[in-house]
Amino acid sequence: MVSAGTAYKAALGVDRAPNPWNDISEAEVLMVIGANIGECAPITTDYIWRARDKGAKLIVADPRFTPIARNADLYLPVRPGTDLALLMAMLHVIIRDGLTDQAFIEAHTTGFEKTAESVESWNPRRAGEVSGVAPEAIEKAAHLIGESRRAMLMHARGLEHQSKGVENCEAVVAIALATGNIGREGAGPIMVTGQGNGQGGREYGQKCDQLPGQRSLTDPAAREHVARVWGISPEELPAPGYTAVEIMNAIHSGEIKGLLSICFNPLVSLPDANFTREALEKLEFFGVIDFFLSETAAHADVVLAGSLQEEEEGVTANVEARVIHIQKAVDPPGNARTDSSIICDLARRLGRGEYFPFNEPREIFEELRLASQGGFADYYGITYEKIDRQMGVFWPCPTLDHPGTPRLFEDGRFFHPDGKAHFMSLAWRDSGDPVDAQFSIYLTTGRVVSQYLSGTQTRRIGALVDQYPEPKLEIHPLLAAQYGISTGDWVTITSRRAAITLQAMVVRTIRPDTVFIPYHWPGGRSANRLTHRTLDPRSKIPEYKVSACRIEKVTAPGGLS
Amino acid sequence: MFGMEFYVDPSRCIGCQSCLKACEECDTHRGISMINFDFVDRKESIATAAYVCWHCDDPTCAQVCPADAIKKYEDGIVGSSLKPRCIGCSNCVLACPFGIPKLVPEYEQMMKCDMCYDRTSVGKKPMCATVCPSQALSYVTPETIAATRREKPVNTFWFGNQKITTKVYMMAPADAGDITIDVADYTWEGEHELVPQAF
Numbered sequence: 001m002v003s004a005g006t007a008y009k010a011a012l013g014v015d016r017a018p019n020p021w022n023d024i025s026e027a028e029v030l031m032v033i034g035a036n037i038g039e040c041a042p043i044t045t046d047y048i049w050r051a052r053d054k055g056a057k058l059i060v061a062d063p064r065f066t067p068i069a070r071n072a073d074l075y076l077p078v079r080p081g082t083d084l085a086l087l088m089a090m091l092h093v094i095i096r097d098g099l100t101d102q103a104f105i106e107a108h109t110t111g112f113e114k115t116a117e118s119v120e121s122w123n124p125r126r127a128g129e130v131s132g133v134a135p136e137a138i139e140k141a142a143h144l145i146g147e148s149r150r151a152m153l154m155h156a157r158g159l160e161h162q163s164k165g166v167e168n169c170e171a172v173v174a175i176a177l178a179t180g181n182i183g184r185e186g187a188g189p190i191m192v193t194g195q196g197n198g199q200g201g202r203e204y205g206q207k208c209d210q211l212p213g214q215r216s217l218t219d220p221a222a223r224e225h226v227a228r229v230w231g232i233s234p235e236e237l238p239a240p241g242y243t244a245v246e247i248m249n250a251i252h253s254g255e256i257k258g259l260l261s262i263c264f265n266p267l268v269s270l271p272d273a274n275f276t277r278e279a280l281e282k283l284e285f286f287g288v289i290d291f292f293l294s295e296t297a298a299h300a301d302v303v304l305a306g307s308l309q310e311e312e313e314g315v316t317a318n319v320e321a322r323v324i325h326i327q328k329a330v331d332p333p334g335n336a337r338t339d340s341s342i343i344c345d346l347a348r349r350l351g352r353g354e355y356f357p358f359n360e361p362r363e364i365f366e367e368l369r370l371a372s373q374g375g376f377a378d379y380y381g382i383t384y385e386k387i388d389r390q391m392g393v394f395w396p397c398p399t400l401d402h403p404g405t406p407r408l409f410e411d412g413r414f415f416h417p418d419g420k421a422h423f424m425s426l427a428w429r430d431s432g433d434p435v436d437a438q439f440s441i442y443l444t445t446g447r448v449v450s451q452y453l454s455g456t457q458t459r460r461i462g463a464l465v466d467q468y469p470e471p472k473l474e475i476h477p478l479l480a481a482q483y484g485i486s487t488g489d490w491v492t493i494t495s496r497r498a499a500i501t502l503q504a505m506v507v508r509t510i511r512p513d514t515v516f517i518p519y520h521w522p523g524g525r526s527a528n529r530l531t532h533r534t535l536d537p538r539s540k541i542p543e544y545k546v547s548a549c550r551i552e553k554v555t556a557p558g559g560l561s
Numbered sequence: 562m563f564g565m566e567f568y569v570d571p572s573r574c575i576g577c578q579s580c581l582k583a584c585e586e587c588d589t590h591r592g593i594s595m596i597n598f599d600f601v602d603r604k605e606s607i608a609t610a611a612y613v614c615w616h617c618d619d620p621t622c623a624q625v626c627p628a629d630a631i632k633k634y635e636d637g638i639v640g641s642s643l644k645p646r647c648i649g650c651s652n653c654v655l656a657c658p659f660g661i662p663k664l665v666p667e668y669e670q671m672m673k674c675d676m677c678y679d680r681t682s683v684g685k686k687p688m689c690a691t692v693c694p695s696q697a698l699s700y701v702t703p704e705t706i707a708a709t710r711r712e713k714p715v716n717t718f719w720f721g722n723q724k725i726t727t728k729v730y731m732m733a734p735a736d737a738g739d740i741t742i743d744v745a746d747y748t749w750e751g752e753h754e755l756v757p758q759a760f
Contacts, residue, residue: 505603508606
């Protein structure tokens with residue numbers, strides 16, 4: 001997700017989807033790229049269906065025919081890791097055929113010429129050869145968007161979980177800017193942020209390079225402001241730290257020796273799981289706060305039983321950057337405690353209790369209001385009362401009488417100091433784990449509708465386990481025939497890092513050069529044993545969506561042929 | 562029914578099976594889901610269909626029941642079998658043109674969707690319609706459907722020569738007529754089109 005955040009910050013000056021979700025239903029053209037909306041954002045489906053009810057055209061780009069793709073007017077079967085080629089060619093066609101909004105570009109943006117130059121050689125034929133999408137289909141998609149004043153481009157992990165994830169998202173934003181499709185009802189680039197509080201987590205200061213309010217940890221003025229709110233000196237604030245994969249690398253190399261994690265199951269969720277396990281085994285101290293004993297928690301020295309969302313009151317920011325209030329429904333069971341009280345107690349035991357004088361989540365929120373004041377994600381004008389009265393408040397909300405900001409950039413002003421949106425120049429790079437003669441098949445990973453993230457919650461619910469008990473290898477009949485594989489056969493999938501054995505599901509809903517494995521399971525069924533640790537150089541997000549593999553039909557789940 | 566009707570639209574179904582889970586959580590039918598759910602042909606397509614009992618105006622299941630165990634209520638809902646009466650003969654299972662009733666062997670009883678009669682009879686939505694994220698199962702007023710959807714609600718189905726009209730609607734393409742599933746209905750025999758006849 002941070003790939004999108006990094007891209008939006010670079011291009012638009014702020015890390016947020018610019019439009020409220022109701023805008024989706026008002027679009028004339030919707031392009032969904034790298035987003036399995038039906039299975040991973042089911043609630044969003046209805047917004048898309050409502051747009052279709054009003055006659056909107058739907059374009060879906062994905063290596064798999066996802067549940068919403070079957071209602072698409074145009075389906076682009078993009079090869080894993082080549083979305084950027086597709087997007088650059090779309091921008092190429094938009095510029096070539098004069099579909100740009102010249103007045104908007106001149107008044108509200110910078111850098112267009114350089115971006116135009118960077119896509120000049122990416123004609124649809126070249127992009128077609130790279131991406132496996134027909135040049136005519138690329139032209140059609142570009143024209144549908146370029147000829148509309150109400151086009152939205154929605155994207156999620158499919159674009160972001162690549163070693164060029166940031167460029168992918170910058171290309172999406174560039175298409176929206178070039179066609180003037182931003183800052184209006186039914187028009188805009190839309191990052192479909194994952195998880196209940198995936199957006200909010202980037203606003204509170206828990207991201208390793210940010211302070212509350214989406215401020216930069218390297219900005220002296222931001223450090224000054226936040227340090228004053230916290231009652232410390234700016235020098236006491238650390239420099240930007242490591243992201244998740246970088247932390248694992250640093251543990252593995254011996255640089256980091258102790259780790260405290262909250263609701264984090266890297267053995268399942270981080271790439272190259274064998275490497276992750278080696279790292280966890282090297283830790284001198286590992287403390288885990290979680291609501292269930294995950295596979296990762298089994299490696300911990302100390303486990304503190306935390307709480308589920310239903311067990312603690314508080315606010316979150318949803319996919320629209322709408323700050324909402326979650327009411328507590330039940331008490332944490334047994335000796336489990338709310339996460340906030342665990343953290344405050346920990347601070348006291350570490351001798352910093354004076355900075356954590358909180359008795360309830362609301363007091364923490366009051367501090368966040370002050371700490372975020374004047375930042376991009378300004379919470380100052382958001383109160384519990386206003387959240388409850390308005391069914392949530394969109395940030396920025398700088399004053400107590402401000403209603404919040406459901407739609408950004410309506411006045412054509414962007415969040416950079418110059419008030420302009422910045423076109424970012426786009427450059428092609430190959431995947432960090434390229435296919436070759438030995439590993440000739442693309443492997444992409446993702447999710448199924450009945451499981452959530454690393455499965456810590458959903459693999460414990462019988463009905464959801466019944467719905468999809470084990471990960472299956474999705475494979476096209478053309479590829480399956482080459483290996484004599486039928487549905488139900490055991491197949492060993494080998495990448496440059498590891499091998500796992502799963503049962504095949506032969507389906508026509510995936511590209512014939514690609515196989516798919518959902519990632520929610522641990523151990524020998526873990527798709528992330530196969531994936532690699534190549535990161536996007538800016539967002540530091542790993543390339544889950546593109547690996548190279550080979551397959552072999554075997555007779556037994558043990559992998560023996 | 563408090564002005565609400567039930568609309569099924571498989572084109573909107575994303576296969577999440579929330580309807581099944583919601584139905585399973587209800588104790589009035591002992592934790593067994595009464596939703597009929599299918600992957601239409603998973604090898605060829607991702608298409609899924611979730612649907613409830615169609616609640617026929619003249620229910621075939623009730624007609625063929627030798628024990629008079631299936632009742633249609635005043636508001637058009639066709640109930641599940643009455644436990645004291647059902648003899649588990651499966652006549653209804655075999656006769657229903659939609660394939661809705663299921664024999665539950667452990668209870669020796671047929672069970673099927675009763676449109677959450679405990680809820681809908683007091684003005685609440687059936688559980689499946691409250692959880693469906695994509696409105697593939699909707700329980701709304703006909704006015705809402707007319708105002709928001711492009712498809713046309715259809716509740717007349719031909720199974721060969723048997724004409725069935727139902728309380729539940731299927732959303733069909735705007736130019737669709739009655740829904741027929743018999744090839745004979747589409748054949749053309751000389752000058753005279755074969756018109757399906759009711760019994």
